[in-house]
Amino acid sequence: MIRLQARLERFLQENKANQQPVRAIFRLDAGFGTYENLALLIESGYEVYSKVQNHRVVQSLQRQVPAEVLWTRVGQDAEMFAWTGRQVESFCYPLDVGLERFQTEQGAKYSALLHFGSPAGDTALCAWFAFYNGRQSIEAGIKEGKHVFFLHRLKVRAVAAIVVQEQMVLFAANFLRWAQRWLQAGSPEADKEHAWPVLRVKELVQVAAHTSAYVECSAEGRLLRFTEQSRWAGRVLRLPGSGGPLWAHQSCDFSYV
Numbered sequence: 001m002i003r004l005q006a007r008l009e010r011f012l013q014e015n016k017a018n019q020q021p022v023r024a025i026f027r028l029d030a031g032f033g034t035y036e037n038l039a040l041l042i043e044s045g046y047e048v049y050s051k052v053q054n055h056r057v058v059q060s061l062q063r064q065v066p067a068e069v070l071w072t073r074v075g076q077d078a079e080m081f082a083w084t085g086r087q088v089e090s091f092c093y094p095l096d097v098g099l100e101r102f103q104t105e106q107g108a109k110y111s112a113l114l115h116f117g118s119p120a121g122d123t124a125l126c127a128w129f130a131f132y133n134g135r136q137s138i139e140a141g142i143k144e145g146k147h148v149f150f151l152h153r154l155k156v157r158a159v160a161a162i163v164v165q166e167q168m169v170l171f172a173a174n175f176l177r178w179a180q181r182w183l184q185a186g187s188p189e190a191d192k193e194h195a196w197p198v199l200r201v202k203e204l205v206q207v208a209a210h211t212s213a214y215v216e217c218s219a220e221g222r223l224l225r226f227t228e229q230s231r232w233a234g235r236v237l238r239l240p241g242s243g244g245p246l247w248a249h250q251s252c253d254f255s256y257v
Helices: 002-017 035-043 055-064 125-133 135-147 159-186 201-206
Strands: 025-027 047-051 078-087 094-104 107-116 213-218 221-226 236-238
Touching (some): 002 035, 035 047, 035 107, 055 107, 125 135, 159 201
Antiparallel strands (some): 047 107, 213 221
16 A cells, blocks of 8 residues: 555656646456556546456445436446446545446346546446447457467567568458458349358458469450359459459559558
8 A cells, every 4th residue: 555655646746747648548358457457547647447357346336226226228238327436445546337237148247337537427328338348349350460360470570570560460451341342342243142241351361362263354354253162162253454464453442441
């Protein structure tokens, strides 16, 4: 406690001298939402969102909800009730606390969100719920970079080369999403049997990029026809340009990136 108090006093002095403080919002997974981490971020001047780590705190909050309370629906199977400026047991600062209730086949399940910063509380529960859970999209992107594009297996050592590899992975992630739309619109078949399927990024990288196909040049233009041994046998894509060598195609519209 003495150490934390000394840190707080040091931060207060540093904050007074900082004329251009960095503004940041942290959305922490419950695993990182320890009280010590929360206090550190709050004292550093940041806005913090987290989930309650200790389930006993969640159970305590459940007992504090008035019996006649009206829950606010924030998702398909999720509801919330919140307190503003709530002093959570064993924590040093008042927080906005949102109790979540999820309806499942096994019955109601509960968890709780914490917030410190600009007003959130019970006046914007839907926005609070959506904003915090938006961190899942960020984590999905991180996992995609690691497990789909294998960014965690660096193939270079120089700092400049590592930066290039990181940037190429970011470009690839965006390019594949554009390519998915191009695939949907670029197939000449109109019937449902040969309609191009909606593929996940992992399928586009690890399956579609390695399947066998023929490039055919004819009066119709240049076509990519998948072989009978590929997953997309019978499907055909019309490649950009008309005639000429494969690499001499016209420019594509990358507006979807």
